Amino acid sequence: MSKILIVAEVKNGEIKKNTLELLSFAKSQGLENEAVLIGSGVSGQADILAGQGASTVYLGDDPSLEIYNTEQYTALVSDAILQSGATQVWLSSSELTPRVAARQSVGALSDVTQLEISGDEITAYRPCMSTKVIQKCKFSKDGLRVISIRSGFFTADETSPATAKTVSLSIPEGHSKLKVKAVQVEVSDEVELNEASIVVSAGRGVGGTEGCDFVRPLATDLGAAFGASRAVCDAGWLPHKHQVGQTGTMVTPNFYFALGISGAIQHLAGMSGSKVIIAVNKDPDAPIFKVADYGIVGDLFKAVPVLREEVQKLKA
Numbered sequence: 001m002s003k004i005l006i007v008a009e010v011k012n013g014e015i016k017k018n019t020l021e022l023l024s025f026a027k028s029q030g031l032e033n034e035a036v037l038i039g040s041g042v043s044g045q046a047d048i049l050a051g052q053g054a055s056t057v058y059l060g061d062d063p064s065l066e067i068y069n070t071e072q073y074t075a076l077v078s079d080a081i082l083q084s085g086a087t088q089v090w091l092s093s094s095e096l097t098p099r100v101a102a103r104q105s106v107g108a109l110s111d112v113t114q115l116e117i118s119g120d121e122i123t124a125y126r127p128c129m130s131t132k133v134i135q136k137c138k139f140s141k142d143g144l145r146v147i148s149i150r151s152g153f154f155t156a157d158e159t160s161p162a163t164a165k166t167v168s169l170s171i172p173e174g175h176s177k178l179k180v181k182a183v184q185v186e187v188s189d190e191v192e193l194n195e196a197s198i199v200v201s202a203g204r205g206v207g208g209t210e211g212c213d214f215v216r217p218l219a220t221d222l223g224a225a226f227g228a229s230r231a232v233c234d235a236g237w238l239p240h241k242h243q244v245g246q247t248g249t250m251v252t253p254n255f256y257f258a259l260g261i262s263g264a265i266q267h268l269a270g271m272s273g274s275k276v277i278i279a280v281n282k283d284p285d286a287p288i289f290k291v292a293d294y295g296i297v298g299d300l301f302k303a304v305p306v307l308r309e310e311v312q313k314l315k316a
């Protein structure tokens, strides 16, 4: 019987949505699951993990863990693997995945978007070649399986009230070869792309920075993240942190608005997992319409004010 150890991600003292998605998925499959929780002052979050089905939470809570240090985190996750006897480790896609796998002398399967588990048999699916191909993977031998799973592909259930059973991890002592002196976080009140349930994205069709300023209020009205195609970012109309796509952020919101975006394969690679896609493009043959659920063939400068008006009416 598979036993899953899920590595929790914490941001600003709270468990991230992608961790809750993994726990909910494991629970829905009837799998025994446990979690690893690492950071400074994070123990209060253990009950949230228990409320999503984690039977045990392996806890590394220490002031020395306030700033993420890959060496320390790898050591702590390895300790949790040892103590739990897990047969699978699930992480959200991060650079921790290959380090954990290397420490256990096993391979890692990264960027998985779908899993089928039957006893000890696991079939994993992951997009590759800009999502033109979905790769079907199986592990060839027994032993620990380390899998990183892309966020947004499973749904997080409501957390039920629960009290966690916790097990302390040994905090690594001594000098780490790696010293992280500070983490600089940009302070912004914008909704983050990979956490957003709605994304409004601007493409080259907006014509410039003024066009970006024209469509951005639609994102604000909807409480959405503001995305862009690479063409927009390369032109310097918006910073690169807004870029959605193969070489930008992968998003899987409930609603994705593509405004003046042609739908190049590299853009689709980052947003085609969105649940509902709404495209506005004046070219009826634009490839974006092949993936769109709703399409407006027309000028975005005419469509955006109408969309904003309708949103205001719904909010009123």
Ligand SMILES: Cc1cc2nc3c(=O)[nH]c(=O)nc-3n(C[C@H](O)[C@H](O)[C@H](O)COP(=O)(O)OP(=O)(O)OC[C@H]3O[C@@H](n4cnc5c(N)ncnc54)[C@H](O)[C@@H]3O)c2cc1C
Binding pocket: 202, 203, 204, 205, 206, 228, 229, 230, 231, 232, 243, 244, 245, 246, 247, 248, 259, 260, 261, 262, 263, 264, 265, 266, 267, 270, 280, 281, 282, 283, 286, 298, 299, 300, 301
């Ligand atoms: C290795 C590699 C990686 C890449 N990674 C990414 C990536 O991560 N993300 C990404 O986005 N791209 C990426 N690209 C670039 C990608 O190939 C496209 O060039 C880019 O996505 C095009 O952006 P666009 O759709 O905004 O612009 P265009 O392709 O120029 O499309 C603009 C669209 O706007 C429409 N339009 C114009 N005016 C209006 C108007 N007034 N109203 C309505 N519609 C209008 C046009 O009909 C057109 O369809 C990558 C390319 C390479 C080679």
